[in-house]
Amino acid sequence: MSEAGVMGHPCADLGVVDRFAAALRRAGFTTDGIEAHLGAEVSAALTGGVSWPAAAVLADDRRLSTLIALFLLGEERAVAALEGALSGVGVDELAGQGIVAVADGGATVRPILDVRPYADDAGEYLVFADQDSGRRSGTLAHDHVLGIGGASVSLARAVIRAPVRRALDVGTGCGVQALHLGAHCADIVATDTNDRALALAAATARASGQSWDLRRGSLFEPVAGERFDLIVSNPPFVISRGDQDYIYRDSGVPADGLCEQLIAQLPEHLNPGGVASVLANWAVTDVDDWSARPRRWLANTGLDAWVVQRELADPISYVSLWLADAGESPERIATRGREWLDYFADAGIVAVGMGVLTLRRPSVGGAVRFQIVEEITGAGEEVTGDEAQAFLARQDFLAENSDEDLLAMRLSTSPVMLEEHLLPGDDGWQCVGSVLRRPGGPGAAIPLDEVSRALFAGCRGQVALADLIALLAAHHDVDADALAQAAMPVVREAIARGIAYQAV
Numbered sequence: 001m002s003e004a005g006v007m008g009h010p011c012a013d014l015g016v017v018d019r020f021a022a023a024l025r026r027a028g029f030t031t032d033g034i035e036a037h038l039g040a041e042v043s044a045a046l047t048g049g050v051s052w053p054a055a056a057v058l059a060d061d062r063r064l065s066t067l068i069a070l071f072l073l074g075e076e077r078a079v080a081a082l083e084g085a086l087s088g089v090g091v092d093e094l095a096g097q098g099i100v101a102v103a104d105g106g107a108t109v110r111p112i113l114d115v116r117p118y119a120d121d122a123g124e125y126l127v128f129a130d131q132d133s134g135r136r137s138g139t140l141a142h143d144h145v146l147g148i149g150g151a152s153v154s155l156a157r158a159v160i161r162a163p164v165r166r167a168l169d170v171g172t173g174c175g176v177q178a179l180h181l182g183a184h185c186a187d188i189v190a191t192d193t194n195d196r197a198l199a200l201a202a203a204t205a206r207a208s209g210q211s212w213d214l215r216r217g218s219l220f221e222p223v224a225g226e227r228f229d230l231i232v233s234n235p236p237f238v239i240s241r242g243d244q245d246y247i248y249r250d251s252g253v254p255a256d257g258l259c260e261q262l263i264a265q266l267p268e269h270l271n272p273g274g275v276a277s278v279l280a281n282w283a284v285t286d287v288d289d290w291s292a293r294p295r296r297w298l299a300n301t302g303l304d305a306w307v308v309q310r311e312l313a314d315p316i317s318y319v320s321l322w323l324a325d326a327g328e329s330p331e332r333i334a335t336r337g338r339e340w341l342d343y344f345a346d347a348g349i350v351a352v353g354m355g356v357l358t359l360r361r362p363s364v365g366g367a368v369r370f371q372i373v374e375e376i377t378g379a380g381e382e383v384t385g386d387e388a389q390a391f392l393a394r395q396d397f398l399a400e401n402s403d404e405d406l407l408a409m410r411l412s413t414s415p416v417m418l419e420e421h422l423l424p425g426d427d428g429w430q431c432v433g434s435v436l437r438r439p440g441g442p443g444a445a446i447p448l449d450e451v452s453r454a455l456f457a458g459c460r461g462q463v464a465l466a467d468l469i470a471l472l473a474a475h476h477d478v479d480a481d482a483l484a485q486a487a488m489p490v491v492r493e494a495i496a497r498g499i500a501y502q503a504v
């Protein structure tokens with residue numbers, strides 16, 4: 001499917017896509033070109049979803065004004081203006097490919113697709129998607145193809161960008177994850193159940209100079225018997241009673257069943273040492289035991305796992321978020337919202353956990369080393385690919401080194417900050433607790449007591465940990481072995497969090 005469009009769907013003629021992409025680039029329709037045209041502030045506002053400042057700048061017939069107004073803002077323009085903005089491709093050809101529609105007896109043109117430049121460190125791309133609910137009137141179509149959203153970006157950031165041979169994007173939509181894979185994966189397979197998504201992903205790949213093996217089917221059906229070094233997925237994870245109002249959002253499987261199936265089937269599609277990054281939502285029936293579902297998903301997978309819950313939403317907030325996403329009428333929102341909340345009540349779902357899973361198949365002959373499920377909600381503590389890769393490496397290091405090994409090592413600390421919690425008292429500020437933090441590291445903060453505070457202050461890469469502990473024991477007049485035993489859990493946690501590391 002990578003060399004041909006999807007018949008009966010937009011952009012079926014990839015020759016037109018080629019000429020359209022070339023014409024857009026010639027007109028300066030690039031991330032830099034758009035920023036220069038709008039100005040940095042207006043451009044940043046538009047990226048953040050605020051379009052009215054841009055609309056004011058675009059009220060003229062300059063080529064970029066026409067293209068930005070049409071393809072980013074979803075506005076109508078005169079056909080003559082679009083003809084003037086593009087060379088080498090006709091408006092009638094774009095209409096024939098379902099990219100725009102001509103109205104008013106041929107006088108005006110309105111966009112059907114959202115077409116936008118997008119860049120990462122490796123390159124500049126063009127992404128074809130449907131217009132989101134804020135850019136068009138009425139509710140979304142059942143086969144709506146999502147553009148690049150907040151979830152897409154958080155998954156893209158969380159993926160480990162090590163060079164690999166074979167990668168799979170499950171539920172590719174407009175192709176945003178596959179685009180990022182292009183920078184570090186030799187062969188890319190991207191799947192979707194939605195033909196319209198496959199058609200738009202084919203256009204995205206073609207217009208971005210990439211080639212993916214696009215396949216139709218649910219979860220791993222299209223790749224039966226195949227294995228990959230990297231699997232990424234931003235699946236339709238929304239928790240509902242199993243309706244499928246919108247393919248991009250609703251799996252058609254009740255509760256979090258689709259995510260459960262995805263995780264269960266992952267191991268047989270990962271090469272030894274292969275990694276998966278997956279976004280998921282999980283049903284919570286007891287907020288004090290929010291991790292029950294992801295733990296159960298992982299139990300029989302044989303995968304190493306780092307699961308981070310970034311948010312825990314109450315049912316009303318959760319349902320409201322997704323009802324607003326589809327641009328439905330207030331009446332429909334009220335009806336669907338009530339039904340949705342009734343389902344949550346019947347199913348005993350009191351909250352929904354949302355997060356990212358980094359999963360790894362152990363290397364040949366290896367056993368599971370860790371399955372860590374934790375909540376990290378701090379702003380600036382997002383899971384990034386670099387952090388995930390370092391987390392896996394640190395877990396390996398800890399699994400491969402006994403306490404005796406660690407005691408024989410010289411440790412250093414990363415760039416860390418000591419944070420003190422102080423309360424006013426009779427003698428001025430009293431320290432009631434302190435925390436050692438590696439800024440920007442997800443969950444990279446450990447509470448310290450007086451002894452561990454002194455211990456990490458001494459980790460300068462010069463003295464073996466055992467000797468440092470002996471010095472501290474002598475200073476505090478306690479037994480060195482007992483102190484070492486007491487210190488090792490916090491030392492291990494500091495290493496796990498990238499706060500301390502073996503000095504070289």
Ligand SMILES: C[S@@+](CC[C@H](N)C(=O)[O-])C[C@H]1O[C@@H](n2cnc3c(N)ncnc32)[C@H](O)[C@@H]1O
Pocket residue numbers: 146147148149151152155170171172173174175176177191192193194197217218219234235236237247248249250251
């Ligand atoms: C939330 S969108 C993600 C799109 C894109 N990968 C991203 O990161 O923005 C989910 C995608 O999964 C597709 N999908 C829905 N059900 C699926 C299934 N059972 N198997 C594979 N893909 C599915 C939808 O059509 C949609 O394109």
